[in-house]
Amino acid sequence: MTDQNGPKLLAENVHKAYGRNEVLRGIDMQVRTGEVACIIGPSGGGKSTFLRCINHLEKIDSGRLSVDGELIGYHQRGGKLYEMRDKEVAAQRRSIGMVFQRFNLFPHMTAAENVMAGPVVVRGDNKKKAR
Amino acid sequence: MSTVSTPGEPQARSKPPIEAVPVRHPGRWVGVGIVAIFAAMLVHSLLTNPNWGWSLISEWIFAPPIVKGVGVTLLLTFLSMIIGLALGVLLAIMRLSPNPVMSGSAWVFVWAFRGTPVYVQLFLWANVIALYTTLSLGIPFGPEFFTFETKTLIPAFVAALLGLGLNEAAYMAEIVRAGILSVDEGQEEAATAVGMSRLQTLRHIVLPQAMRVIVPPTGNETISMLKTTSLVIAIPLTTELFFQASAVGNRLFQPFPMAILASIWYLALTSILMVGQFYIERYYAKGAMRELPPTPIQKWRRRLGRGGSND
Structure with missing residues (x-):
């Protein structure tokens, strides 16, 4: 299903609400390979929420989100959506980089170990190679 | 010889050290005096009152039944703590699981085992024979393959381990849960974003x-736990330290010196445990403190190196 010529990131009519607080009301966005996109807005405007949705740290309420033409968090078969297993979501996240607002570095590790945590723990790379 | 330098000509200044008379604290000396008097009284009575029975204590402190009792006490402590830790971690993770059956059953376990006295639990484990005379291995509600007599399956030592270990697990579960909850939520999120699974996040982050x-x-x-082991008399398991010490005391009609003897052993063992705890704590403080707390050896070295201390 991967579409090489399509947009890198595609968001169509993305909605997300926390309880009755609607944060994202129909976001449409396209980012092509090599493009740099900035999302600018006041605090509480939903920038981080949108980014978290792209990583499936938050589930969207309606609309579509795909990276490299691959739907985030769901499989689509015969017009029906199936939730992905945790392992599959984790596999998707591995190819999406993200830096948090407060960085959320792991304080019990060194700087190098922080960077290596992904490849070593998740992919089982050997430590020397990761360095 | 002092030179008064006026501001504006910094090159010509010398730096004589400040020599000031330190503030006197007469109140502190009064306090020291009072404490010293009490300490002297205590030491005097320890040395001169024959009823302490120091000669008896020194005669028995390394006697075979006592040393063997120390061994049993230590073994009970460590095995029960291992059971408590392993089961406690498992219970804490169950308790935090999104599955309500898991978190519910962990809650019930903690509720039951934390809510009844260890002494009573030990008694119950010892008398589980009264409840189930045989234990069988087989299909639940179906045929049985092997059948054991409970009496042979649960000797006193195992009953003690069950009682102490399961009770400890309930407490450890709450301690571990508190620890897990103390870690910032962002950490779990960041680990998830790197693509770690729930288990990997738990184990590595x-x-x-x-x-x-x-x-x-x-x-x-x-x-x-080291001290709680003295309660296994409820079973009764009679090989541990305090029972052995008081048995000797009763035989010699000198129960008091033997209780002191047991206390000396307990104090010695807890002191060793405290040293171990200090170094383990220091190891896990990595990343949470700018500078690790100095070890006692480092403290003394610093104090001696500076000459006079400032307190």
Whole structure:
């Protein structure tokens, strides 16, 4: 299903609400390979929420989100959506980089170990190679 | 010889050290005097009152039944703590699981085992024979393949381990849960974003950081467990330290010196445990403190190196 010529990131009519607080009301966005996109807005405007949705740290309420033409968090078969297993979501996240607002570095590790945590723990790379 | 330098000509200044008379604290000396008098009274009575029975204590302190009792006490402490820790971690993870059956059953376990006295639990484990005379291996509600007599399956030592270990697990579960909850939520999120699974996140990111909160109360629990082992008389398991010491005391009609003897052993063992706890805590403080607390050896070295201390 991967579409090489399509947009890198595609968001169509993305909605997300926390309880009755609607944060994202129909976001449409396209980012092509090599493009740099900035999302600018006041605090509480939903920038981080949108980014978290792209990583499936938050589930969207309606609309579509795909990276490299691959739907985030769901499989689509015969017009029906199936939730992905945790392992599959984790596999998707591995190819999406993200830096948090407060960085959320792991304080019990060194700087190098922080960077290596992904490849070593998740992919089982050997430590020397990761360095 | 002093030179008064006026501001504006910094090159010509010398730097004589300040020589001031320190503030006197007469109140402190009064306090020291009072404490010293009490300490002297205590030492005097310890040395001169024959009823302490120091000669008896020194005669018996390394006697075979006592030393063997120390061994049983230590073995009970460590095995029960291992059971408590392993089961406690499992219960804490169950308790935090999104599955309500898991978290519910962990809650019930903690509720039951924390809510009844250890002494009573030990008694119940010893008398489980009264409840189930045989234990069988087989299909639940179906045929049985092997059948054991409970009496042979649960000797006194195993009953003691069950009682102490399961009770400890309930407390450890709450300690571990508190540790896990103390780790910032962002950590779990960041680990998830790197693509770690729930288990990987727990093992590599959350638990190592939770250890800083878990270790101090665990040391506390270990010390507490060492002393709780004296309750296994409820079973009765008679090989542990305090029972052995008081048995000797009763035989010699000298129960008091033997209780002191047991206390000396307990104090010695807890002191060793405290040293271990200090170094384990220091190890897990990595990343949480700018500078690790100095070890006692480093402290003394610093104090001696500086000459006079300032306090």
